[in-house]
Every structure is written in C-alpha cells, then in structure tokens.
Amino acid sequence: MVDINLSEAEKRYIIDGVKLGIRADGRGPLDYRELELETGVLDTANGSARVRLHRTDILVTVKMELEPPLPGRPNHGKLLFFVNCSANAAPEFEGRGGEELASRLSSVLERLYSDANAFNTAGLVVVPGKYVKAFYVDVEVLECGGNLFDVVSLGVKSALYATRTPRITITGEDGGELEFTLSDNPYDVDRLDVTNAPILITHLRISEGITIVDPTIEEEQCAPVSVVVGVAPNATICAVHLLGPGTIGPHTLKKALKGSAVLGAEIHARLIAKLKQEESIPDRRIRGFLG
Template sequence: MAVDYKTAQPKEYYRKFLEKEVRPDGRELAEFRPTVLNIGSVSTAEGSSLIKFGNTTVMCGIKAELANPKTEEPQKGFIVPNVELSPLCSPHFRPGPPGEQAQVMSHFMAEVIKNSKCVQLEDLCIVPGKLVWVLHVDMICLNYDGNVTDACVLALLAAFKNTVLPTVEVNDETQAIETKLDKLQPLRVHSHPASTTFAIFDDNILFVDPTVDEESLATGVLTVVTVDDKLCMVHKPGKVHQVRLHTGHRIY
C-alpha cells in the first residue's frame, strides 16, 4: 500500500515523513548517508580516489603532463577538471557530448579549486616562462543516486592529497627535459574545502545529502562550500527560493 502511495503521490508521500523531521530511508534531516573512501584506487594515475555516498559512487583520477605556461602568467601551471555523467551511471543521462549538468559540474569544480586555493597554480611551475605542470582531473560518476556534487568535492580533495609528481629538471646546456621518476614529490594541498548540499522541500524544509528521488521532488538544491569553517562559495543550480530555517536564519 505504501509503495502504491509513493508511486501515485510521491511528493505527498515525502511530505508526510518530512513533517516529522525524518526521511523515508530512516535518516534525520541533517543526517548524511554512510560514506566510504578509497585512496589510490587507480595505479596508472598520479593520484586517485573512489568515494561512495550511499549508492552514489564517484572515481577521481589525476594525470599530469608538461606544457608551456601562458605568456601573461609565466609562473602558473594549469588544472583542468572534468566531470563525466554517462548513461552507465544513470538512465537520466544520454550518450554523446557532455550534457548541461556535467558541464555545470565541471565549471563548479573549477571554481572550488580557484576559490578555495586548495592547490595553487604557482606550485605547478617548474621553470618560469618555460615549463609547468598540467593536471587533468577526471571525475567519473559510476553510480548516480543524488548529491554527486559533494561526492566530487571529496573525491577531488582525496585525489589531490594522494598525488605525487616526478622531479623535472631542464638541462641548462641542451635544454633537454629530464624527468626523474625515482624522485617523487607530493602535491602540496593548502586547504581542505568541504561541500554540503541541501535540498529544499516546499520552500521551508531543508535537509542534507539528498538522494536522486529527493532531488527530483525538491523545490531547489543549494551547495555550500566552506574552508576551515569559513564560507568559500555558494552554488545554486537553477532557482532557489529564500529559505527560513527553524533557527530563524535565512539562506538566499
């Protein structure tokens, strides 16, 4: 009977639970799903991680290559994040070029790196004006069950902390590039951004770590990124209305 009610009137079904400050899966409004983190899961990458939030699973791999810096920024390297949401992780996504959600997520991850300064581009410089590192950060969603945003941020940070780069030198006489794989250096991580995604239901109920069903029924979704307990950025994909929390505070 409950299954039929959930299928026929999913929003009303959820509303009955949320009014009692609990969710159909048994979690409280501020309770996250169980989290599993595996570091160094891809042996061919310079750094990698695998993160699970409930059934949501994201793998992050970092590959490094050498390049010339920009003329206007001779002492800065590059970080290129990419989020992949394929049909293999959910029937919601189509084959072909990256969809809108994947593009928005890739841009969001670039902003997290930039605003949190967790990895500074100056640290990727080998020879100013001549040689820098490019870090390709690929985040692949293996199973999509909501809140891929927080999963990507945690997977990114874990992969950064797992990354080691070989020592690279440029011969002054021949200008040849010498890569010393026996001398590895860990990537310096300056800060630890933390992401928390909230779903908003009926414009007055707020809960964290939404599943894909909860995202589909929510009025909006809001992601808050903090660094050392200080606000770093707020991400609002789509329209999010003003929300009044039970404490009387407001989020816009």
C-alpha cells in the same frame, strides 16, 4: 539530475516525514550516509580516488603534464577539470543527455579551485615563463543515485591529496631546449597541497525554512531547488550555487549556509584524518569515514 517515477503519495510521504524530523531512511536533516572511499585505485594515473555513496559511484583520476603556461599567467601552473557522465550511470545520460550536468559540475569545480587560497598554482612552476605542471583532473560518473555534487567534491580532493609526481630536475640544455630528468626513486616525489581545498555541501529545500543534506535520489524528486555550498576547512563559505527552477528565501538560505559551515569543517577534518591514516596501512584503503 536523474529522474525517477514517484507517485504524489510517495512524495507527500517523504516531505511530511522530513517536516516531522524523520527522513524515510531514519536520518536526521543534517545526517550523512556512510561513504566508501579508496585512493590509489589506478596505477596509470598520478593520483586517483573512487567514492561510493549508496547508488552514487564516481572515479577521479589525476595526470600531470609539463606544458607552457597560460598566456598572461607565466608563473602559474594549471589545474583543469573534465567531467563525463557515463551512459551507464543513468538512462538520462544516453547520447548527449549527460553533457549539461557534466558541464555544470566542471564549472563548479573550476570556481572552487580558482581561488589561490584554495589551491596555489604558483607552486607548480618548473621553469618560470616556460614550463609549468598541468594537472588534468578527470571525473567519471559511473552511477548517479543522489547527492552527486558532494560526492564529486570529496573524490576530487581525495585524488589530489593522493597525487604523487616524480621530482623533476633540470640537467642541462641542448640546442636551446632544456633537458629534464625524472627521479626513478618511488619516494622522491612531489605532492600537492590541498590543505585549504574546499568541498561541497548540498542542502535540498523541502519547504521554506527546512532543508536536508545528503539527499537521496528519491528526496531530490520532492523538492524544486537545492543550494550547493562550497566550504573551506576553516568553515569559510567560498561558493554558493543554486540548482533547480525553484526559489529559496533569505532565512532558509542563511540557515543552510550556517549549517554548511559547521558540517563542512567537520567533514574536512574527518576526511583528512582518514586519508592520513590510509597512508600508514598496506592496502591503502579507507571506508565509511562519515559512518
């Protein structure tokens, strides 16, 4: 993650506060800060979302293309992730500095959505064995100020929820090639089912037996390891990913997983409720759904 310069005294102040149950910004161990979320921010994409959490700012766009299926998967569509850490997001991202983090984020997202229970690609087939819908999900990290994995996961699910594609009709065949017609009715669209799509909950290990969620960039500099937990809406743990060179004990890990399951289900419910609410208001904007 992004490095900042903290003195040993500043780190000790943050760590001791967490051990006493009081974080530097007054939150408890399992408290999230307020997020700002907007969908439909780009007219040029089939779906988009922008999420801001204090100094972390990401933009997610989704575009659909008709393509041949992948070899060996003739009856499945495609969901592809691409992450770019802008050089303006942090000094460490200049040149090739952000490529490792971008690759790690892409891998985690691919793992999250590879399970058919999380996202069913079988529903993306247009002509079995010939044409499927391919959804390209581009994540642009505009600013990196802590808790990046959680913010990206919320942005991806929101952008996929907001995705609309014109309904496709096969109208005939010309010279062996199928002809397609796209509906020009703005209400005649197909949507993606993200009912079971997971999100990420990051637990930063402060000391053995003590973790915190939604860490600030300052808190991230005080601990050697984080556990990133993928949580489905039904509170099922679907992925676990360790970040950093440190270790985490079985008791601490078990406690983090249990806390992630409860917190993840709550965040899912709030997110979907606000996304549905957004559809009924003119400016299509929601803010602070965790506030």
